[in-house]
Amino acid sequence: MPTLAFRVAYDGRPYSGFQRQPDVPTVEDALLDALRALGVLDGDDVPPGYAAAGRTDAAVSALAQTVAFEAPDWLTPAAFNAELPGTVRAWASADAPDDFHATHDATRRTYRYHLYGPTLDDARVRAALDRLAGEGDFHNLTTDDEGTVRTLETDCARDGDFLVLTVAADGFARHMVRRIVGLVRAVGSGESSLERVERVLAPEPLDGPAGVPTAPATPLVLADVTYPRLAFDPDPAAVESARDVFGERRVEALTAARVTDDLCNGIE
Numbered sequence: 354m355p356t357l358a359f360r361v362a363y364d365g366r367p368y369s370g371f372q373r374q375p376d377v378p379t380v381e382d383a384l385l386d387a388l389r390a391l392g393v394l395d396g397d398d399v400p401p402g403y404a405a406a407g408r409t410d411a412a413v414s415a416l417a418q419t420v421a422f423e424a425p426d427w428l429t430p431a432a433f434n435a436e437l438p439g440t441v442r443a444w445a446s447a448d449a450p451d452d453f454h455a456t457h458d459a460t461r462r463t464y465r466y467h468l469y470g471p472t473l474d475d476a477r478v479r480a481a482l483d484r485l486a487g488e489g490d491f492h493n494l495t496t497d498d499e500g501t502v503r504t505l506e507t508d509c510a511r512d513g514d515f516l517v518l519t520v521a522a523d524g525f526a527r528h529m530v531r532r533i534v535g536l537v538r539a540v541g542s543g544e545s546s547l548e549r550v551e552r553v554l555a556p557e558p559l560d561g562p563a564g565v566p567t568a569p570a571t572p573l574v575l576a577d578v579t580y581p582r583l584a585f586d587p588d589p590a591a592v593e594s595a596r597d598v599f600g601e602r603r604v605e606a607l608t609a610a611r612v613t614d615d616l617c618n619g620i621e
């Protein structure tokens with residue numbers, strides 16, 4: 354069978370991360386359960402050639418998570434969605450070379466973080482991000498012992514009460530993005546100086562209370578994964594389905610926010 358790659362979007366809040374784990378719901382479980390229901394997969398194994406672009410943490414969402422495996426030609430994104438829960442939607446696909454690997458062939462991963470910060474100093478946040486940009490050893494922003502040297506691209510845009518932080522690199526160490534957010538938020542609030550960024554990038558380790566806290570997972574989105582050898586084709590029916598189900602979840606979230614606003618503003 355040919356190797357097919359799928360772009361998958363998901364609301365990560367109901368899941369304990371992407372990778373399969375015992376006794377808790379994960380995005381990967383949802384994908385593999387759908388393949389079993391479609392008759393593409395038997396048993397508890399994974400399809401031949403199966404790999405994913407990355408392993409997002411619990412509550413982290415994705416717009417362009419990518420999974421690839423040997424699959425029948427009829428498995429379009431729309432067909433995939435027929436057995437997926439509404440929180441997970443395949444929306445585009447690509448024919449991949451036989452030697453394609455969704456993890457190793459990715460040349461760039463881009464994350465967006467929606468940081469609530471009506472009082473943060475935008476200029477200080479941007480200055481901190483600028484100092485983090487370029488090649489550096491980010492060992493103080495992860496618990497990993499390897500893969501800590503990365504070449505980082507950063508950006509920041511104000512959107513009302515939120516700062517949308519964008520970071521991109523060929524890969525990221527464990528919790529690295531969320532600790533970057535924790536660092537720049539501390540600088541933007543005035544809690545830390547810009548010089549702290551230089552200390553974080555220094556060779557000496559930061560342990561215990563001196564370390565950088567990990568920002569919450571919920572506002573983080575895997576926004577894009579770059580594959581030079583692939584050309585993804587959006588599936589119109591799958592795109593419409595994804596917009597519908599995520600649109601419904603947006604309305605639910607906005608309604609919940611109105612209720613909490615009512616409670617907050619009504620207490621005197």
